[in-house]
Amino acid sequence: MTAIGTPTKLLEGAPKVKGSLRFCGDLDRPGLLHARLVTSPHAHAEVLSIDTAAAEAMPGVAAVITAADLPALPPSNRATLLLARERAIFVGHPVALVLAENEAVAADAADAVAVDYQPLDAIVTIEQAEAPDAQAVWPDGLPGQSEEAAAHGAGDVSEGEEAVASSPNVTNRMRFERGDLERGYAEADAVVERVFRTASVHQSYIEPHASLIDPDPMGNGMTVYCSTQAPFFIRDAIAGVLGMPQDQVRVIGTPVGGGFGAKFVLYEPLLALAAVQHQRPVRLVMTRTEEMLAATPAPSTRITIRAGAKRSGELTALEADLAIDCGCFPSSMTALAGTLLGSSYQTPNQAVGGFEVTTNKPSVGAYRAPLAPQAAFVVETVLDQLARELDLDPVEFRLQNASEKGTPMASGMPWAGMGQRQVLEALRDHPAWQNREQARAEGRGVGIALGAWPGGTEPASAACALQTDGTLKVHISTADINGTNTSMALMAAEAFGLDPDKVTIATGDTSSGPYAGASGGSKTIYTVGPPVIQAAREARQQTLELAAQTFEADPEDLEIVDGAVQVKGSPDKAIPLKKIAQRTMRFGGRQAPVFGHGRHAQTSQAPGFCAQLAEVRVDRETGRVDVDRVVVIQDCGRAINPAAVEGQMMGGALQGIGWALYEEMAYSEDGQLLTATLNDYALPHSAQSPTELETVLVEVPSDHGPFGARGVGEPPVVPTAAAVANAIADACGARPTELPMTPPRVLQALNGGQ
Amino acid sequence: MTVSIQLEVNGKPVQAAVEPRRLLVHFLREDLGLTGANIGCETSLCGACTVLVDGNAVKSCTMLAAQADGASVTTIEGLSQNGELHPLQEGFWEKHGLQCGYCTPGMILSANYLLAQNPSPNDEEIREGLKGNICRCTGYHNIVEAVKYAAERMS
Numbered sequence: 040m041t042a043i044g045t046p047t048k049l050l051e052g053a054p055k056v057k058g059s060l061r062f063c064g065d066l067d068r069p070g071l072l073h074a075r076l077v078t079s080p081h082a083h084a085e086v087l088s089i090d091t092a093a094a095e096a097m098p099g100v101a102a103v104i105t106a107a108d109l110p111a112l113p114p115s116n117r118a119t120l121l122l123a124r125e126r127a128i129f130v131g132h133p134v135a136l137v138l139a140e141n142e143a144v145a146a147d148a149a150d151a152v153a154v155d156y157q158p159l160d161a162i163v164t165i166e167q168a169e170a171p172d173a174q175a176v177w178p179d180g181l182p183g184q185s186e187e188a189a190a191h192g193a194g195d196v197s198e199g200e201e202a203v204a205s206s207p208n209v210t211n212r213m214r215f216e217r218g219d220l221e222r223g224y225a226e227a228d229a230v231v232e233r234v235f236r237t238a239s240v241h242q243s244y245i246e247p248h249a250s251l252i253d254p255d256p257m258g259n260g261m262t263v264y265c266s267t268q269a270p271f272f273i274r275d276a277i278a279g280v281l282g283m284p285q286d287q288v289r290v291i292g293t294p295v296g297g298g299f300g301a302k303f304v305l306y307e308p309l310l311a312l313a314a315v316q317h318q319r320p321v322r323l324v325m326t327r328t329e330e331m332l333a334a335t336p337a338p339s340t341r342i343t344i345r346a347g348a349k350r351s352g353e354l355t356a357l358e359a360d361l362a363i364d365c366g367c368f369p370s371s372m373t374a375l376a377g378t379l380l381g382s383s384y385q386t387p388n389q390a391v392g393g394f395e396v397t398t399n400k401p402s403v404g405a406y407r408a409p410l411a412p413q414a415a416f417v418v419e420t421v422l423d424q425l426a427r428e429l430d431l432d433p434v435e436f437r438l439q440n441a442s443e444k445g446t447p448m449a450s451g452m453p454w455a456g457m458g459q460r461q462v463l464e465a466l467r468d469h470p471a472w473q474n475r476e477q478a479r480a481e482g483r484g485v486g487i488a489l490g491a492w493p494g495g496t497e498p499a500s501a502a503c504a505l506q507t508d509g510t511l512k513v514h515i516s517t518a519d520i521n522g523t524n525t526s527m528a529l530m531a532a533e534a535f536g537l538d539p540d541k542v543t544i545a546t547g548d549t550s551s552g553p554y555a556g557a558s559g560g561s562k563t564i565y566t567v568g569p570p571v572i573q574a575a576r577e578a579r580q581q582t583l584e585l586a587a588q589t590f591e592a593d594p595e596d597l598e599i600v601d602g603a604v605q606v607k608g609s610p611d612k613a614i615p616l617k618k619i620a621q622r623t624m625r626f627g628g629r630q631a632p633v634f635g636h637g638r639h640a641q642t643s644q645a646p647g648f649c650a651q652l653a654e655v656r657v658d659r660e661t662g663r664v665d666v667d668r669v670v671v672i673q674d675c676g677r678a679i680n681p682a683a684v685e686g687q688m689m690g691g692a693l694q695g696i697g698w699a700l701y702e703e704m705a706y707s708e709d710g711q712l713l714t715a716t717l718n719d720y721a722l723p724h725s726a727q728s729p730t731e732l733e734t735v736l737v738e739v740p741s742d743h744g745p746f747g748a749r750g751v752g753e754p755p756v757v758p759t760a761a762a763v764a765n766a767i768a769d770a771c772g773a774r775p776t777e778l779p780m781t782p783p784r785v786l787q788a789l790n791g792g793q
Numbered sequence: 794m795t796v797s798i799q800l801e802v803n804g805k806p807v808q809a810a811v812e813p814r815r816l817l818v819h820f821l822r823e824d825l826g827l828t829g830a831n832i833g834c835e836t837s838l839c840g841a842c843t844v845l846v847d848g849n850a851v852k853s854c855t856m857l858a859a860q861a862d863g864a865s866v867t868t869i870e871g872l873s874q875n876g877e878l879h880p881l882q883e884g885f886w887e888k889h890g891l892q893c894g895y896c897t898p899g900m901i902l903s904a905n906y907l908l909a910q911n912p913s914p915n916d917e918e919i920r921e922g923l924k925g926n927i928c929r930c931t932g933y934h935n936i937v938e939a940v941k942y943a944a945e946r947m948s
Contacts, residue, residue, distance in 0.1 A: 048886055055894030056882035056901065058829020058869030065828035142819070143812070245833040245841055245929055246895040296831070296895030297929050327834040521892035521930055682889045689932035690892065717838035717927070725920040728933040 042532040042539045043746050046682035050525045050544065051294070063249035063266045063293040068320040071251075072101050074310060075145035076323075077135035077152045078333055079127030082161035082399040082710025086123050086154060089135055094151040099144035103152060104136040104313055110280075115182040116368050117335065117402050118276045118304040121312070127156065128176065128367045129401050130710055131332030133306070136313055138321060161399040161710040165341050165362045168208040168396035175207035176397040181369060206396070211373045214392025215381060215449040223356025223388030227347025229428040230356075231421050237413045237778040238703035239339040239364070242406045243722055246296020247325040248334065250307050252314035260287025261314060265307060268298045268518050269557030273307050274549040280308035281315065289550040292518045299694075300405030300559055301335055331715045335404025336704050338372070339364045342380075342393075342417045348425045354386040354440040359417065361393030363410070368402035369395055372410055374450070375493075379414035381449030383459065383491045384422070384440040391449050399710050405559060407691065408492050408753035412698050412760055416778060419488035419761035424774065433765075434467045437489060448493075455494075457646040458674030458739030463489065465672045465737050466650040483654045483667060484770025490649045490757025494750050495560025498640035500553035501570035503531060503578040505633035507624055509602050509617030510541045511578065515567055516552030519544075520752070522683035523563045527571050529679050530564075530745055534575035535582075536599040537616070553636075561750025564679060565645055568745030570637030577635030585619050585630055645741035649673040649754035651692065653762040654731075657770040659789060662782030664767060666696055668731035669759065676741040676749030685734045688755040692732065695759020697723045700779050798862040802827070803871025811858045817851075818842045820858035821868060829869035829898040833927070840926030843899035844868045850906035852899075852925070869898035872905070880943040881905055890939030892930035900926045904940045913944050 054060040079086075091103035106122040114120040123134040135152050139145035162168045162176055224230055250265040250273075260283060267273050270290040278285040288311075295302060306323060314321040325334070340363050347356040359380045363372060373393050381391035426433040441463060442448075444456040466472055466487060475485040502514040513531045517523060524544045532539040547553065555567050583594040586604035590597065590612075597604055603613035623632040654668040671688040678684045701721040705713040714720040740747025760778055768774050773788035795810040802825060811820055821827045821844065830853055833839035837855040844853045845867040872879045881901045884890065891897045900923065907914060907922035914922065919940045920933065928936060 046889075048889070049891070051894070052886035052891065053878075055891050055897050056869075056878065056886050057873060058827075058898040060894055061828065062831065062895065064832070065822070141823075143814070243929055244893070244895075245839055245927060246831065246893070247833070295893060297893045299929070324832075327836065327839075686889050686892055686931060686935065689934050690930045691932075693932035694929070716836050717834045718836060722927050722929065724925075724927060725923040725933040725936065728920070730916060730920075732932055732934045 042529045043677070043679055044681060047525055047529060047539060047680045049522050050528060060294055062246055062296055063251060063264050064324040066251050066264055068251065068253055070319050072138040072140070072317065072319045072321045073142045073145045074313065074321050074323040075137045075149040076133045076329060076333065077137065077149045077154065078329070079123060079130060079132040079134055081127060081156055081158045082130050082163065083159040084127045084156040085159060086125060086127055086134060087157055088155045090153040091135065093153065094137060094148040097144065097148050097151060099140040100148045101138040101140065101319065102317055103148065105134070108316065109312055112280065113182065118308050119280060121309050129399050130712055131401055133333065136309060138313060138317060162208060163398060163400065163706055163708060163710045165364050165396055168398050169206050169362065171205045173206045173208055176367060176399060181210050181397065208397045209394050210369045210397065211371055212394040213373045213377060214390060215377050216390045218388030220356050220358055220388050220390055223386065224347045226349060226355045228350040229425055230345065230347040231424045232345040233421065233776055235342045235344065235417045235776045237340045237416060239336050240406065240698060240702040241331060241336045241704055241720060242299040242301040244297025244299055244301060247327065247330050248302065248305055249324040250310060251320060251322040252310050253320040254314045254318055261311060263288060263290045263307065263311065264293050265290060266293050266295050266302060268295060268302045268520065268559050269304070270516065270518060270549050271554065272304050272557055276304040277308050277311045281311055286550060289548050291548040292546065295518055295520060298520065299407045300409065303404065303557060305334065327717060328715050331720060332712055333401060335402060337406035337409065338370065338403040340413045342413065344417050344421055346421050346425060348429060350429050352431050352436050352439045354384055356388040357381060357386045357391070359391045363393065363395045364398050364400070365395045366398055366400040366402035369397060370403050376410040376414060378449050378493060379411045379491065380418060383418065383442055383489060385442050385446050386440065389449065400706065407694060407756045411490060411492055411753070411757040412695065415488060415490045415757045415761045416764060419758060420764045420774065423765040423768065433487060434463060434472065438463050455644050455646055456742050457648055458737055459648045461737050461739050462648045462650040462672045462674050465735055466652060469652065469670060469672065469735065471652050471668065471670045478654050483656055484766040485652065485654050486762045486765025486769050487650065487652045488758035488761035488765055490754055492561055492647045492750065492753040492757060494565065494644035494646050495562035496641040496644055497556035497562060497566045499555040499567045499570050500638040501567060501574045502553055503535070503574040503635040505578055505582055505616060505620040507617055507620045509615055509620065510543055511535055511537060511575065512543050512545050513571055514545050514547055514553060515555055515571065516547040516549065517555040517563055517567050518558040519546065520558040520563060522680065522686065523558065526564050526679040526683060527567065530568050530572050531575040534572040535579045537602055541602060561647060561753040564748050565744050565750050566641045568748060569639040569641065572745055573637030573639060574635040577637070578633050581633045581635060582616065582619055585623070585633070586614055589614060641743060643743055645676060645744045645749040647674060647749045647751065647754040649758055651758045651762040653759070653766040655763060655766040655770055657767055657785065659771060662786035662789065664700055664780060664785060666729045666763060669729045670733045670735065671755055672735040672737060673751065673754055674737045674739050674749065675751045676744050677738050677747035678736050679746065679748050681736060684736060684751050687751045688734045689732050691755025692759050693723050693728050695756045696727065696763065698778055699760035699763040703779050796859045798859055800861050800863060801865040803867060813859055815858045816854055817856040817858045817861050818853035821853060827868045827870050831895050831898065833895065840903060841896050841899045843902045843926060845902055845906065848909065850903045869901060872901065880946040884939035884942035888935050888939040888942050890931060890936040896926060896928045900928060900936060904943070907940070908944055908947060912948055
């Protein structure tokens with residue numbers, strides 16, 4: 040093999056460094072209307088009236104749309120919520136949409152829309168929402184549930200469903216149980232019980248949501264340009280809301296300037312309604328404040344955990360109860376959360392479960408390994424504490440109880456093959472762990488943690504065509520998330536047998552391209568790779584058969600070397616690939632073009648594990664924490680493009696530091712977001728990234744992944760906050776129980792409180 | 794009401810009449826079609842819109858086009874010379890200092906300003922110098938490597 044495993048620069052690197060790549064917000068159309076949202080300033084309010092007259096009278100304003108102009112759909116998620124009718128249910132809930140000739144006029148007009156609200160009491164916290172006598176966020180009953188959790192690898196949501204909700208806001212209650220907890224605690228030599236909280240955080244892609252809807256002038260549907268991880272989801276959502284055939288909605292994915300789980304479907308159906316109504320192209324590029332107020336952040340959680348272990352290191356019991364604040368719509372993520380809480384370690388006695396609550400806040404979305412950083416923060420810090428109390432080596436303690444292939448996950452389903460043990464062993468043997476006393480002597484605390492991501496599955500298809508210039512064109516329809524196309528090219532090159540420089544990627548739209556799922560759940564390479572390889576192999580076989588006719592030889596006796604087909608070992612009579620292709624694409628030609636196809640349904644997951652070590656300094660006076668070093672050790676199955684894999688690992692770890700120390704969507708008692716700009720919402724900057732950020736690739740081939748590859752995007756964000764928390768404890772003994780671990784929280788933990 | 798401005802953009806003279814409130818970033822993107830400067834936050838915090846104004850790194854979302862009257866502006870589109878990538882552009886690509894590419898133009902221009910002030914910065918100076926540009930994808934490590942790569946080639 041030559042292509043696979045070679046660090047390779049991004050295919051689309053040149054337009055990215057030259058600034059010539061066209062993001063959605065760069066696109067224009069004749070007659071383009073610029074959209075701006077008018078959003079609710081109240082977390083919960085009755086909308087008494089909307090006066091659009093002043094806005095509509097402004098020069099350059101084409102229309103002001105309100106709910107009265109839209110179909111009255113029963114809202115089941117944010118894509119169908121459209122505009123507020125009688126009630127606004129979160130700060131940022133759109134109540135009107137302005138369409139104007141330019142951005143400035145649209146913003147002016149949005150300010151001129153006068154909405155009369157009657158503010159109502161809002162449900163803001165988990166405690167308010169779960170109270171038996173709580174006011175219902177949905178007085179007429181909870182709406183349907185999203186499909187997103189399934190895309191991110193959740194198990195069967197209905198499993199473990201039990202107990203009638205006590206509060207009207209409690210939903211998706213589930214619990215996975217096995218063994219006898221009381222016996223487990225009785226056998227334990229140490230039991231740790233704690234309550235943790237994690238803040239809502241924002242995915243904070245730097246490119247805001249952007250979409251441009253271009254209605255067909257003949258009235259036959261529309262073309263949608265959209266920065267999305269999921270072009271086919273956008274198509275289905277728009278077709279569903281507008282009640283039109285899916286084929287009339289052609290979605291062209293534009294380059295995604297960061298998504299991290301948040302760019303699925305948001306306001307595209309609303310914009311499509313507006314564009315079709317007014318028969319003009321409509322573009323919405325969200326502002327940062329709209330992103331903070333009116334997108335889909337990650338949920339805040341409260342997790343109660345109790346775990347026990349013997350002095351011998353045997354984990355005897357684990358119980359965890361999780362409450363997820365999913366904002367105004369259910370998110371269907373509790374089964375996934377239970378899996379994440381109770382699957383990495385084996386204990387005979389276990390109960391993990393939880394529920395979601397709806398609140399008057401924006402409904403939550405996926406963010407890079409949804410619920411996994413929260414689960415790891417809780418489980419891994421408690422294991423660390425148990426190890427300390429029982430005087431056990433924290434790595435050996437984890438190894439002793441580690442899950443492995445075939446052992447049960449929380450749900451009882453068996454684990455697929457994975458490299459949990461291998462990443463822990465690599466951590467144990469790493470110099471940073473071996474020499475930890477030196478770091479301690481220099482005043483730094485050293486912490487470790489493990490993170491898991493079960494992995495996603497989905498069917499996908501692809502095609503490969505040999506071109507008349509001797510290159511191979513790969514047809515796929517996946518959103519290229521940070522280098523996945525480059526890896527597709529490497530896999531196709533490897534399978535066909537030509538140089539990766541000779542492979543191009545043609546990304547199709549939802550009307551012309553082969554199906555692929557959303558680029559999310561760490562499954563892009565895992566699910567689209569196999570059909571790409573299959574298509575490239577078929578194209579290779581066809582190419583050899585064409586050449587065999589010329590050589591009057593058996594295809595088995597031919598090989599492809601340096602862009603030409605030859606009889607094995609006889610380069611002198613080689614036929615260039617371009618010549619073979621040219622014969623198949625000409626007037627009167629007699630040979631069929633080379634066109635390989637691939638189709639595959641990945642049905643089993645390829646779990647990804649990541650172990651991390653963090654070294655931190657804690658200022659005992661101020662509570663400030665600085666992360667000096669992070670070692671990221673990950674089982675990627677097989678690194679198709681090691682440069683891209685390492686990029687994911689480092690980027691994930693820094694997002695993990697954001698979780699650990701800085702990022703928080705803070706809300707006031709009445710549901711106002713207090714961190715609505717990047718001035719208040721602290722994204723890690725370059726001086727907060729560890730000066731030593733090291734990656735170690737472990738390769739335990741997955742059972743069904745392309746060349747053994749596993750998903751790599753999500754695992755590296757999972758253990759970081761836990762590793763930092765354990766390093767803080769190592770440095771100063773403080774065990775903060777709330778993310779982010781801001782200086783006041785660290786100080787409080789140092790002073791004995793929680 | 795409009796204000797008449799004359800300036801140089803990527804070495805070429807530009808004359809325009811702009812609304813007094815028009816931001817430099819909107820002027821560059823919408824009036825001149827130079828969409829390399831991206832908008833990420835509108836509040837001068839993310840740095841995606843960074844351009845060079847008379848050699849200084851400026852967040853073009855917090856400067857009015859009218860204030861650029863008489864100035865010389867360089868955007869990412871004006872960085873490469875004679876079709877050759879600038880060493881910083883080369884470095885960001887070569888060292889995998891970019892992923893989604895949205896912060897990249899601003900990051901490269903901030904790095905360009907940094908290298909003009911300090912042609913051979915150490916890691917810490919690079920990290921300090923790029924604090925005003927947020928990257929959500931890379932973790933910054935490879936961005937530091939990219940800047941060092943360029944510094945070596947430019948010295």
